[in-house]
Amino acid sequence: MFKPHLDKYGTEFPHWESAVARFKAAHNQSEVARSIGTQPQLWINKLSPEQSGEPTVKNVIAAARVTGDCTLVHGLLLELDMAGIALPKSNHQGDEQPLTSQALEITATAGELARDAISAQQAGRVCQQRRDNAVSKATAMMGALALFVHNVESRFHAIPGMTVAFDTLTTSAVPGIS
Known part of the structure; x- marks a missing residue:
């Protein structure tokens, strides 16, 4: 109960x-x-x-x-100890932004969160506004990460030959490739 x-x-x-x-x-x-x-x-x-x-x-x-x-x-x-993210509203088409740019944006947001955490730890307290900003940044970052995964999936599924080639290269026992 x-x-x-x-x-x-x-x-x-x-x-x-x-x-x-x-x-x-x-x-x-x-x-x-x-x-x-x-x-x-x-x-x-x-x-x-x-x-x-x-x-x-x-x-x-x-x-x-x-x-x-x-x-x-x-x-x-x-x-409920859960988090939600917005899913892309598309017809399974990925974002046109390069994956490297998306990854850099996610990394930059993670860096901002780390900086905020260090600042809060040094201050020994967190005001409501800082807490709210951190929650908003983290939620946005989770959404960006989900979109990144969606874009990786859609790009590699769109080109099956490339997926097979990528899988072959990463799982093969060729010296210097794996």
């Missing part, structure tokens, strides 16, 4: 509450409510920790679709 747990700040769902706060700060909630077809005050109440109501799954999905912001979805997933 589920037993609620409280984190060190006394909240049961810290990732969700943080995601709601970030989403509320990033968007005009009256406009979001109208876009998803609900009354503005009802939507605002659903996002308020002082109120007993909560957004439904359909509300969260609709809000993510109309704003293009998946912060609420990410907050839900983090409560």
Whole structure:
């Protein structure tokens, strides 16, 4: 049976509450409510920790679709020790950007995260804004990494002969090649 747990700040769902706060700060909630077809005050109440109501799954999905912001979805997933990434909306065609450029962007973001972690460790604390920025960077990096994998797959599947040749070279016992 589920037993609620409280984190060190006394909240049961810290990732969700943080995601709601970030989403509320990033968007005009009256406009979001109208876009998803609900009354503005009802939507605002659903996002308020002082109120007993909560957004439904359909509300969260609709809000993510109309704003293009998946912060609420990410907050839900983090409560389950999971992370989500946006999948490419394509007909299985890869990005035209060179793979090396994509890999460098991913590496640069990882470097930024490492620098932020070192800075936080030296300071001995992390403010809410820095934490939110780190979560956003890490989530974006996971998405970029997923797109990178998608692009590698689509490029090598698009040219089967190249895939076979690459596999042959990397698995062969030819000296100096493997």
